[in-house]
Amino acid sequence: MFSLQALQQRIGDAFSTTRFDREPFRLYEPIAYTLEMGGKRLRPVLVLMSCDLFGGNIEDAVYPAMGVEIFHNFTLLHDDIMDNALLRRGKDTVCRKWNNNTAILSGDTMFVIAYEYVAMTAPALLPQVLNLFNDTARMVCEGQQYDMDYEHRSGITIADYMLMIRLKTAVLIACSLKLGAMLAGADTEAAVKIYEFGIELGLAFQLRDDFLDAFGDTTKFGKAIGGDILTNKKTYLFLKAFELAKGETRSTLEDLFFSNEKNGNEKVEGILGIYRLLGIDEITRREIEIHHAKALEILSSFSFSDEQSGAVNGLMKEMLGREK
Amino acid sequence: MFSLQALQQRIGDAFSTTRFDREPFRLYEPIAYTLEMGGKRLRPVLVLMSCDLFGGNIEDAVYPAMGVEIFHNFTLLHDDIMDNALLRRGKDTVCRKWNNNTAILSGDTMFVIAYEYVAMTAPALLPQVLNLFNDTARMVCEGQQYDMDYEHRSGITIADYMLMIRLKTAVLIACSLKLGAMLAGADTEAAVKIYEFGIELGLAFQLRDDFLDAFGDTTKFGKAIGGDILTNKKTYLFLKAFELAKGETRSTLEDLFFSNEKNGNEKVEGILGIYRLLGIDEITRREIEIHHAKALEILSSFSFSDEQSGAVNGLMKEMLGREK
Numbered sequence: 024m025f026s027l028q029a030l031q032q033r034i035g036d037a038f039s040t041t042r043f044d045r046e047p048f049r050l051y052e053p054i055a056y057t058l059e060m061g062g063k064r065l066r067p068v069l070v071l072m073s074c075d076l077f078g079g080n081i082e083d084a085v086y087p088a089m090g091v092e093i094f095h096n097f098t099l100l101h102d103d104i105m106d107n108a109l110l111r112r113g114k115d116t117v118c119r120k121w122n123n124n125t126a127i128l129s130g131d132t133m134f135v136i137a138y139e140y141v142a143m144t145a146p147a148l149l150p151q152v153l154n155l156f157n158d159t160a161r162m163v164c165e166g167q168q169y170d171m172d173y174e175h176r177s178g179i180t181i182a183d184y185m186l187m188i189r190l191k192t193a194v195l196i197a198c199s200l201k202l203g204a205m206l207a208g209a210d211t212e213a214a215v216k217i218y219e220f221g222i223e224l225g226l227a228f229q230l231r232d233d234f235l236d237a238f239g240d241t242t243k244f245g246k247a248i249g250g251d252i253l254t255n256k257k258t259y260l261f262l263k264a265f266e267l268a269k270g271e272t273r274s275t276l277e278d279l280f281f282s283n284e285k286n287g288n289e290k291v292e293g294i295l296g297i298y299r300l301l302g303i304d305e306i307t308r309r310e311i312e313i314h315h316a317k318a319l320e321i322l323s324s325f326s327f328s329d330e331q332s333g334a335v336n337g338l339m340k341e342m343l344g345r346e347k
Numbered sequence: 348m349f350s351l352q353a354l355q356q357r358i359g360d361a362f363s364t365t366r367f368d369r370e371p372f373r374l375y376e377p378i379a380y381t382l383e384m385g386g387k388r389l390r391p392v393l394v395l396m397s398c399d400l401f402g403g404n405i406e407d408a409v410y411p412a413m414g415v416e417i418f419h420n421f422t423l424l425h426d427d428i429m430d431n432a433l434l435r436r437g438k439d440t441v442c443r444k445w446n447n448n449t450a451i452l453s454g455d456t457m458f459v460i461a462y463e464y465v466a467m468t469a470p471a472l473l474p475q476v477l478n479l480f481n482d483t484a485r486m487v488c489e490g491q492q493y494d495m496d497y498e499h500r501s502g503i504t505i506a507d508y509m510l511m512i513r514l515k516t517a518v519l520i521a522c523s524l525k526l527g528a529m530l531a532g533a534d535t536e537a538a539v540k541i542y543e544f545g546i547e548l549g550l551a552f553q554l555r556d557d558f559l560d561a562f563g564d565t566t567k568f569g570k571a572i573g574g575d576i577l578t579n580k581k582t583y584l585f586l587k588a589f590e591l592a593k594g595e596t597r598s599t600l601e602d603l604f605f606s607n608e609k610n611g612n613e614k615v616e617g618i619l620g621i622y623r624l625l626g627i628d629e630i631t632r633r634e635i636e637i638h639h640a641k642a643l644e645i646l647s648s649f650s651f652s653d654e655q656s657g658a659v660n661g662l663m664k665e666m667l668g669r670e671k
Contacts, residue, residue, distance in 0.1 A: 050492035105448045124429045132488040150470045157463045164456040168374035
């Protein structure tokens, strides 16, 4: 069993030894810029780890794993246009450093490159691998659409929100794990189970991200606190607060949410105060724990060795334990 | 051998019996809107025709052919954003009817759907079909990038232009034909040759489009004359005129090209006058004829029956003979 560090190293090497810039440079430079930024490379590591867990050769999974990471980065390029985002991983977004048209077309090209890497799969496995990847890509697009729709829609429920993060975030985590299992030749039952594990892990991961946006330690979280609050994101925290707030608290919450006149700090502090008053931090922690526990339960149904479970737990800690 | 009309009918039926709208509607409505617009469906017809020519069953090619058409329409959605285009096939573009973000995300989703249709290929053929499709998609993106680059670059040559239209237009025509051949189980030599035929046909097709933009009959062409001139497109016609114009003609051409103060009609008429003076219409006709002849030469190297050649010639006339 490879250690988490060894898998991260393998993926890091795979990217650092690949040159993405070529002619026409205006097309490929933004791609190289994006892929050289790094990031945590969680998804490709999940592919390799899953392949390893199910007894496969991780070398067979390196290219498809890169495909998943390139796909993920393509979605970020296009999401950043739609969100008007200026910074990504502490650097200028492609749409800011170049322009929207560049981010559209370089993004499209990254999408093609993702498919090229996914296609570097044993021919016998390609039909099922391609179907998995297509299904996932479509769901990720649907998730982004729901995310945008929710901005302008009232009456969004927690169930709506959970559907959205399932599509936008969890299915790609789950796809990564299932892909690794497929490439290792795991049976269908195992592939389905590891996918479900990935869904629960992905939901916990996104809820954790929402939590840290409100209650994280700025230095460790790597971005400013309250970004979701300032941009009126209908996160789990906000929807739960909206569900629980009554009377004066409710009207203060609504005032703060709908008013963009107030200065940013006042809005963030005001809403955070209400979150604390209503115990949203504890409620969110509990919700994360529910999905974490479901994931662990699925994991325990496999007969993994201590070493194997240790590796998975290490990655789960990396994904869910950033606050500690 | 199926007639051109029968193939067009088959593709038309395939699209009209497929429902593309589903939830989330804001994502899928623009896709249904785009795919229900119709258009000439040249590319999927080329897939079926080629499959038929090489002795395949066209029913095996219907879904991959739809994939090519959906891919083509995806590129139009994104190109229309980059070009700020308002009209497409006489109707509002998606970026105008909805907005740019919708055109980005619905476009991305169409790209996934294209891959879903391409994936509906016999498993044994999937690796080579997917590679062809990936290579083509990447080249189309590169072609669009060169097209955008040329807007802001001086010193563009005819050779640059021919490279650009080869990537942006001809490779997808060629891919359609090669895909049909592959699906029919044609040998590699035949697949390579029909691809080369498609490249020449595609180059002639794009040059014809440029020609009609300047010298076409508005009622038959379906769009206003001089669109390329007004948007300062460095087409074959313009580059050839720039190459040949000397002295006063040259400075008038430059003045007209760089000035946006003049009213549109004056600019179009002025440049068309220079085109006529320099014989650009005849020169372009000759260039189209060169590629047309090359295509016919490749075609004659196959031992097609009269009926088969007749069907191909019918489609070539449809693609290249719109002025008559």
